[in-house]
Amino acid sequence: QVHLEQSGAEVKKAGASVKVSCKTSGYLFGGHFLHWVRQAPGQGLEWMGWINPNSGRTNYAQRFQGWVTMTRDKSISTAYMELSSLKSDDTAVYYCARINCAGGVCWFDYWGQGTLVTVSS
Amino acid sequence: QSALTQPASVSGSPGQSITISCTGTGSEVETYNLVSWYQQYPGKVPKLIIYEGSTRPSGVSNRFSGSKSGNSASLTISGLQSEDEADYYCCSYATITTPFFGGGTKLTVL
Numbered sequence: 001q002v003h004l005e006q007s008g009a010e011v012k013k014a015g016a017s018v019k020v021s022c023k024t025s026g027y028l029f030g031g032h033f034l035h036w037v038r039q040a041p042g043q044g045l046e047w048m049g050w051i052n053p054n055s056g057r058t059n060y061a062q063r064f065q066g067w068v069t070m071t072r073d074k075s076i077s078t079a080y081m082e083l084s085s086l087k088s089d090d091t092a093v094y095y096c097a098r099i100n101c102a103g104g105v106c107w108f109d110y111w112g113q114g115t116l117v118t119v120s121s
Numbered sequence: 122q123s124a125l126t127q128p129a130s131v132s133g134s135p136g137q138s139i140t141i142s143c144t145g146t147g148s149e150v151e152t153y154n155l156v157s158w159y160q161q162y163p164g165k166v167p168k169l170i171i172y173e174g175s176t177r178p179s180g181v182s183n184r185f186s187g188s189k190s191g192n193s194a195s196l197t198i199s200g201l202q203s204e205d206e207a208d209y210y211c212c213s214y215a216t217i218t219t220p221f222f223g224g225g226t227k228l229t230v231l
Contacts, residue, residue, distance in 0.1 A: 035220070037222075044210065044222060044223070044224045044225040045159075045167065045210055045212075045222040045225070046222070047219065047220045047221070047222060059219065061219065095166065095167070097167075099214075100172075101216050102173070103154075103173075104215055104216050104217070105154050105155055105172075105173055105214070105215060105216070106214040106215070106216055106220070107157035107169060107172035107173070107212070107214065108157070108159070108167070108169060108212070108220075109169055109172075109178070111166045111167055111168075112166075113166055114166060
């Protein structure tokens with residue numbers, strides 16, 4: 001069955017970078033875009049961007065442009081999200097999520113278990 | 122900048138029905154079937170419960186239903202149960218745009 005397995009929790013200093021992985025299984029890696037969504041403590045869901053696993057093309061939310069990088073390694077069906085110049089308010093759980101679309105409409109049908117990134121000053 | 126507005130909290134007693142609204146400022150909800158809904162327990166992963174406005178994934182209880190009224194999409198939970206106590210998020214996403222999440226609604230079962 002479809003499974004998205006994320007890397008473990010990270011603790012980083014302010015100003016550092018973090019790279020989170022999302023290893024997929026149970027479906028054709030190139031068949032679905034992968035998105036990254038984050039959730040700060042006690043807050044809602046915030047969309048960060050997506051990557052097309054086939055082409056590697058990305059689309060980032062405007063507020064993350066310039067400091068997020070999404071990549072993938074097709075050989076191991078894994079996507080990555082790297083966030084640079086971390087600040088304390090980047091402390092959040094970061095999720096990868098698979099998108100499914102039909103007739104021009106999309107929804108997030110499978111989610112990774114989340115990766116807690118804690119940024120200390 | 123588009124946005125989806127949800128009530129911060131709703132509550133209901135076991136057996137009752139509750140409705141959570143998701144109101145768009147642009148065209149995000151006017152095209153009703155763009156909306157999906159997610160249930161999230163504290164510390165857990167969001168779970169898809171409604172997509173294409175009103176379709177339930179396999180395994181989701183038929184007590185959950187989606188609908189639209191004007192520029193608002195709605196999630197209705199009927200026959201409220203204690204296990205329904207969670208946060209609920211709406212999301213609007215068309216392939217030609219980017220996804221927007223509502224701010225989330227905390228459901229309390231009294």
